[in-house]
Structures are given as C-alpha cells and as structure tokens.
Amino acid sequence: MLSGQVNCARLTRALKTVFKLTQSVKRQFSENAAASTTVFQESRHLEDSSHDKCEETKLVKVAIIGAPNAGKSSLINQLTGRMLCPVSKKVHTTRCRARAVSIQDTTQIIFLDTPGLVTATEMQRFNLEESFLQDSELALMEADLLGVIHDVSNRWTSGSLDAKVLRLLELYPEKSSFLVLNKVDLVKNKRKLLELVSVLTDHNLRKETRNPKKTEQLSEAKVKDIVKEKSGWGNFSEVFIVSALSGDGVDKIMDHILMAAKPGKWLYAPSHTSDVSPNKLIARTVKAKLLEHFPQEVPYNLKTTVEYLDDSNSDLITAVVGVYCPTARIQKLVIGTKGRKIQMVAREAEVDLRNAFHRSVHLKIAVSSPKK
Numbered sequence: 001m002l003s004g005q006v007n008c009a010r011l012t013r014a015l016k017t018v019f020k021l022t023q024s025v026k027r028q029f030s031e032n033a034a035a036s037t038t039v040f041q042e043s044r045h046l047e048d049s050s051h052d053k054c055e056e057t058k059l060v061k062v063a064i065i066g067a068p069n070a071g072k073s074s075l076i077n078q079l080t081g082r083m084l085c086p087v088s089k090k091v092h093t094t095r096c097r098a099r100a101v102s103i104q105d106t107t108q109i110i111f112l113d114t115p116g117l118v119t120a121t122e123m124q125r126f127n128l129e130e131s132f133l134q135d136s137e138l139a140l141m142e143a144d145l146l147g148v149i150h151d152v153s154n155r156w157t158s159g160s161l162d163a164k165v166l167r168l169l170e171l172y173p174e175k176s177s178f179l180v181l182n183k184v185d186l187v188k189n190k191r192k193l194l195e196l197v198s199v200l201t202d203h204n205l206r207k208e209t210r211n212p213k214k215t216e217q218l219s220e221a222k223v224k225d226i227v228k229e230k231s232g233w234g235n236f237s238e239v240f241i242v243s244a245l246s247g248d249g250v251d252k253i254m255d256h257i258l259m260a261a262k263p264g265k266w267l268y269a270p271s272h273t274s275d276v277s278p279n280k281l282i283a284r285t286v287k288a289k290l291l292e293h294f295p296q297e298v299p300y301n302l303k304t305t306v307e308y309l310d311d312s313n314s315d316l317i318t319a320v321v322g323v324y325c326p327t328a329r330i331q332k333l334v335i336g337t338k339g340r341k342i343q344m345v346a347r348e349a350e351v352d353l354r355n356a357f358h359r360s361v362h363l364k365i366a367v368s369s370p371k372k
C-alpha cells in the first residue's frame, strides 16, 4: 500500500512486497469452492428493523471505475470473495452498473461495478448501450469512496490515467478516491512502478493534505482542456499495487475501505449479496464464458437468456440457458465438435456460479439459430 503520506522508504518496502508476488498466478475461485447454505437472493432493500441500529452498524458504498478490461469486476470479486461480477478477457464484459454486497463484522460494503469508460464516439461506433456513458458517473455520484483501477500491464496506456477517468476526477474533485495499479503480476520490471506511481499521482503523493472542494461547475470544454495537459491526479488518498487475478495486495484495499465506513443503517439484509437477479447473473456468466472462448466479434452477437430456473432447493440451482446465434454457421461453431465447446462453457460457468451462489449449480445450454 502506498499512501500520500508515505516516503520513499515505505514506497520501496511496498515495491519489495510486489517483487515477491508469485509468478504463477492461480485463480482463487477453484472448482472446490466450498458449498455453503447461504442463500443468494435478488436484492431487496432492507425492510425489517433488525439491522436498524445506526449506532452499531456501519455502511460504505464504493464505486470502482476505469478503462475497459482494467480488472474492475475481478477486483470486486476478490474483495467480496464471490464471483458476483462476470469476467472475461474481452472488453465490455460488464455492460451496466451492478451492486455486490459484502459484510465485514459490523460494516456493510456496497461495491458498484461499472462498465469500462468510453467516449460518445466509441459508444456509437461499437453500438454500445447508453449505460456505458452514464453508469460510471452515476455510480461515482452515489458512492462515498471511489476506486480508480488502472492496468499497469498495458504498454500503450499504462503511462497515463485514462482521459475519461481524469474527466470524472476533475468534475468531482471533492470525492474521496484511491488508485489501484492492477495486473502487477504481468509487469516484469517492478522498478518501473515507482515512476508510474509518481506520474499517475501527478507527482503529489499528498505530501501535504489537500482537501479539494468543488468551487465551480466546470464546463466540459474546460475539463477537456485541463485533462489534455494531465497524466495523473494529485488527490488520491492511497495507492495500492495489486493483482486482482491472484488477490495479492487486495486485503490492504479492504482495510482502507473499512476505515472509510460511517455509522449507518445497512441497506440490505445480511443474506443479500447482489442486486442482480439469479436469472441475470446466470445469463451474464454464460455470456462472459462465451466472450472468453470465442474469437473476435463472434460472442458479442450471441444472446443468452435463462429459459428455466429452479432455485427452490437450498443446496442446488438448476438452470437451462438459451444461446441464440445469428446464423446456423455460428451455431455450429458455438456447439463445437460433438458439443465439446459448449460443454466446456457450461462447466466453467457452473464453477463461477457455484462460487457466486455458494450452492451447487447444474447448467444446461441450448444453442439455437433462426430457422431458414
């Protein structure tokens, strides 16, 4: 963890820890995830009064924003310990804001996962939904704390904060924010990180405490001009160097989040872990697996819908997911020889869903295309 008040010695110590990161990154979410009887329920706001003890409970809302594919959903999954936010190696896996809820002792933490930040032009060019433009900003406005996630492994973009991220930070300077340098396991020369931290924090690791206040509403044109000149933001309260894939360094982020929690009523009952319905989570998880395993644009044109769901059993969820292909040729590709490809997708989705629901999951996938 690197904080604004830290000096070079602390920074070097933190980097040494990073050096020790295991080279072989292994997925935390193994097949053997222990099944528990925790029931995943569609989120409902808390109506009973059993957690209405403001003096005893704490609450904090954390929005995670960043460029497409930076690892936003992976980070939230690590922080909550559940696969609540589907992940894939392709961009635009998350297409709208989603909440994942976690409880640490008396604190309820609400994580807001967001789609990758895009420009209006990109939105039009790639035919993305409105949510891509709005959801990060809406999440930021709602959150108490903002986590900016930055992919340090991308040689083209790692040297500067994303302009869309900087735009939001300039527009909401009073919002408390921390920086997460992610995918550090992919960086061979860890010394580069020291320089990167300096640039991304605008050479100001908060040596003096700044308390930025929103004085005037900046126009978009003015913000654009400011952002053009900048590579970093000088008011991050902390900087973390992590691997959201292996989980290295993530526990420090949790400590920081817990410190930001304020006394308040929990918004969700303790058993609620997400505001995404089981139906949607299953369909999105299958879609993420399709994005992971099929080339280029093919999986973006596949539609996934839950056709049948039985979650009445507290140990087992059974679901049938329909995958709709635009043509018979793509249907054949998706099914694969002797159905092997789609079976692999189903098995991998089952593993992630077991981790999300903490229940066994039996999944069948039916692939179809329009009849000629």
Ligand SMILES: Nc1nc2c(ncn2[C@@H]2O[C@H](COP(=O)(O)OP(=O)(O)OP(=O)(O)O)[C@@H](O)[C@H]2O)c(=O)[nH]1
Pocket: 025, 066, 067, 068, 069, 070, 071, 072, 073, 074, 075, 086, 087, 088, 089, 090, 091, 092, 093, 094, 095, 114, 115, 116, 182, 183, 184, 185, 186, 242, 243, 244, 245, 246
């Ligand atoms: N090596 C490595 N890969 C990572 C790390 N964090 C995330 N990834 C991978 O990066 C890819 C994108 O991760 P996501 O969590 O889906 O990223 P995202 O920012 O939510 O992406 P969008 O929702 O598409 O904007 C996946 O293949 C992850 O496994 C990391 O720390 N190290």
Ligand SMILES: [Mg+2]
Pocket: 072, 073, 074, 085, 086, 087, 093, 094, 113, 114, 115
């Ligand atoms: Mg995502």
